[in-house]
Amino acid sequence: MNSWSEVYLPPIDHKFLFPPLSLHDSATRSAVALPIKSDYTMYVCGITPYDATHLGHAATYLTFDLVNRYLTAMGKKVHFVENITDVDDPLLERANRDGIDWKDLAHSQIDLFRGDMSDLHVIPPENYIGAVEAIPLIIEAIEELQEADTVYSVDGDLYFQVNADEKFGTRSHLSKEEMLTIFAQRGGDPMRSGKKDPLDALVWLSHRPGEPSWPSPFGAGRPGWHIECCAIAMAYLPLDTHSDYMIDIQGGGSDLLFPHHEMGAAQSRILGKKDYARIYMYAGMIGLDGEKMSKSKGNLVFVSTLINQGSDPMAIRMALLQQEYSQDRMWSNEQLLEATVFINEIRLLLSRPEVAPTDWLIQEIIDSLSNNLDTPRAFRALRKWCETCATISETDPIGSAGELSRVLDLLLGIAL
Numbered sequence: 001m002n003s004w005s006e007v008y009l010p011p012i013d014h015k016f017l018f019p020p021l022s023l024h025d026s027a028t029r030s031a032v033a034l035p036i037k038s039d040y041t042m043y044v045c046g047i048t049p050y051d052a053t054h055l056g057h058a059a060t061y062l063t064f065d066l067v068n069r070y071l072t073a074m075g076k077k078v079h080f081v082e083n084i085t086d087v088d089d090p091l092l093e094r095a096n097r098d099g100i101d102w103k104d105l106a107h108s109q110i111d112l113f114r115g116d117m118s119d120l121h122v123i124p125p126e127n128y129i130g131a132v133e134a135i136p137l138i139i140e141a142i143e144e145l146q147e148a149d150t151v152y153s154v155d156g157d158l159y160f161q162v163n164a165d166e167k168f169g170t171r172s173h174l175s176k177e178e179m180l181t182i183f184a185q186r187g188g189d190p191m192r193s194g195k196k197d198p199l200d201a202l203v204w205l206s207h208r209p210g211e212p213s214w215p216s217p218f219g220a221g222r223p224g225w226h227i228e229c230c231a232i233a234m235a236y237l238p239l240d241t242h243s244d245y246m247i248d249i250q251g252g253g254s255d256l257l258f259p260h261h262e263m264g265a266a267q268s269r270i271l272g273k274k275d276y277a278r279i280y281m282y283a284g285m286i287g288l289d290g291e292k293m294s295k296s297k298g299n300l301v302f303v304s305t306l307i308n309q310g311s312d313p314m315a316i317r318m319a320l321l322q323q324e325y326s327q328d329r330m331w332s333n334e335q336l337l338e339a340t341v342f343i344n345e346i347r348l349l350l351s352r353p354e355v356a357p358t359d360w361l362i363q364e365i366i367d368s369l370s371n372n373l374d375t376p377r378a379f380r381a382l383r384k385w386c387e388t389c390a391t392i393s394e395t396d397p398i399g400s401a402g403e404l405s406r407v408l409d410l411l412l413g414i415a416l
Ligand code: ZN
Pocket: 044, 045, 046, 083, 229, 260
């Protein structure tokens, strides 16, 4: 699957110091500093393309874009893989409801998503992989799970036994009762009779009339969602053979921690025979008018709608990054307006021949980001610098507008 256009990353002066990047890990419920090495691996779960990119999606991809940018600015190679679930129940249901071909619906929404990511200046993944193109890999992964004796059939549908992984549940820290409730809310089938454990995860759904299917050694059908990501990550990321973990970062929106990432981690542990991700990291949900933004509530705000209405994509980016990434937070037009005013103020200051000193500000932005992507602190420093610029006199020391502009672009993705 083609990803979107490359993003230009300006260079940064070597005089600035980059502390190790420390990120909150849900599994250990603590900040974990990435070890210093030359390459990092990051897998971020992509969208199911049945609707355009809303602000919740955007906030998630912007968060992991900051991780990518920080590590790249350190001079490291980031292997970043993202999937797109281009065959799944919600996509088929929407296509059926609207009387369109599911493939046409997926293609049109994938195109929109690519355009939104490009507009928001998100660095594209090294590999952007669709579920459909990954079916041979997914079949192989299921066969390996079968060889490990962790898969069984319920009327031709294949399930992975979650208890095969002794660490099942250790990434999300939920009680069995909570797991059952959330599993049912997020596409699981705990009530299906014939399952050994109500939480066992579907890996292959046998062919249903009127639905697409692909041939496999287990009969025609289509893959489950959790095994899709697990198979794609393990095939496309260079797995770390020198550490206790296969990859560095597994990321997504906070609604993916359970069941999606818990199931994926369990399956990966059986396949790779060691722990999957060093860090399980989550972006908070975006709400509107005091409520969670969701399809069922019909209160989604789409990135493409805002841009078509004339909003500056960089202002959308800044508005979404102003608050702490991991917190659930509300979106409002006032935030977008404020971000637009702020960006214009910075543009104006950077066009001046003389600006207030910038070295301390650049180092403060780097330090803030290194501390679990503390963007509120970075933006506070930027505001303080703007205020200083307003009072600068001819005899005061000056900074480099060009250097600051490059840093805002490189580290925060805000191209002015
Ligand atoms: Zn995923």
